[in-house]
Amino acid sequence: MKKRMIIAILLLLPMVMFGQAKKPTIMVVPADTWCSENGYMTKSENQGKVTYIPEYERALQDHSDLYNAITKIGELMSENGFPLKDLSATIKSLNQAEAENAMLVSKTSGATLAETPYEKLMARAKADIIVELAWKINSVGPKNSVTYTLRGLDAYTNKQVAAAQGTGAASYSAEIPVLIEEAVVQNMDNFVIQLQNHFDDLLTNGREIALELRVFDNGSGASFEDEFDGMELTEVIDDWIAQNTVEHRYSLSDATENVMVFEQVRIPLYRTNGMPMDTRHFASELRKYLRKAPYNLTSKLVTKGLGKAILIIGEK
Amino acid sequence: MVKHVLLLMTLFFSLSIFSVKGENYTGVDYEIEGAGVGAQGTYLVKVTVISKKSKVQNAQIARCAVHGVLFRGFANKELRQNQKPLAGGPASEAQHADFYKEFFAENGMSKNYVSAVNGSQKVIKSGKEYKISAIVSVNKDQLVSDLKAAGVIKGLNSAF
Structure with a gap:
């Protein structure tokens, strides 16, 4: 019985320690x-x-x-x-x-x-x-x-x-x-x-963030109009956002071949494992999704404080 | 049969009147308005209790002051004051009804957050009722802190 109690406490401890949303400054x-x-x-x-x-x-x-x-x-x-x-x-x-x-310079090269x-x-x-x-x-x-x-x-x-x-x-x-x-x-x-x-x-409704997606002008010709299995990349990203927001709350305010601007994106305060969710992690999940087949897209993630992320597709 | 129905209706009618009056747990009808800027951490408010008796206990005025600060807020056009209720509206009062019923009871904690301003009590006869008013100071910082500790109101920090 004592052992079970200790195991239960050890299992609950990380939830108590980490299960708090990030405090805004x-x-x-x-x-x-x-x-x-x-x-x-x-x-x-x-x-x-x-x-x-x-x-x-x-x-x-x-x-x-x-x-x-x-x-x-x-x-x-x-x-x-x-x-x-x-x-x-x-x-x-x-x-x-x-x-x-x-x-501040390095000791060896003076960089x-x-x-x-x-x-x-x-x-x-x-x-x-x-x-x-x-x-x-x-x-x-x-x-x-x-x-x-x-x-x-x-x-x-x-x-x-x-x-x-x-x-x-x-x-x-x-x-x-x-x-x-x-x-x-x-x-x-x-x-x-x-x-x-x-x-x-x-x-109640999740943290509101803004998410911007852009394309690097590196000559690769990648754009949000590229098609994968008959769906444009814009639709693929739009679907992913819809599936991962609280009650599908978000607004796609701009969508062109090179820019997608999502506003009022309501992300959950916690991840499925009880850890706090933040803008960077949310955008990073999208980055990982786009990295996989059939999209195979490399992208660079830049965050601005707790509330805004920019995902630039094309390279790091 | 008609007599019985009438009797029942009268009984229900009187019960509904009493339940409206007793809804705010202070048991009396009262008004609250701002009375100037108090010391830091306190509110200076004027409470007017409307009663059929010309005398009202200080504890009753204190309970009304705390209730007003928590659920009604107060204003004063002349002094340009407008304070929103600290604990939200009636919905919040209903949500924690069990706690507030005890809190505003005669021997409850609510009266402990109020101190009367000496010589401010006035009684005015208005028709068949009396309006007994007094200026009191409500220690709102301590009140809010205790209600947060009791878990009936949230603090800014509670979500994070």
């Missing part, structure tokens, strides 16, 4: 409108096209109200059992890693670290849910009030998953930092309730 950043209004945007010109990029590092160094507001949101989220990824620490760590990697231009581009502050923070001080005579906006965006599906917005009561005496703190505290619970609803939806 959340990071608070100042909204672009806030950065623009407060002069924290850099103008960049590329082939005549002007773009404005927010300067988070300078904003955090210069604007103590921003620093305080982000810290307060972090404190309240920690109290809710969900610590945030800190923007300031992430920027510092990226700068530090960049400096260290530049100095530096290999890094593709794409990998370089991807090394930026990122999270699965980006929470945009903005506020504006409204002054009417001696009275001040704060209009506050907090917006949670799923970084890879670009959907707004939670928001809290409002203008606080006007005050004659309270200082601006106090009004901002009040706005943060007053709006946080509604934000958390919506975030909770989003997580509940994940549990």
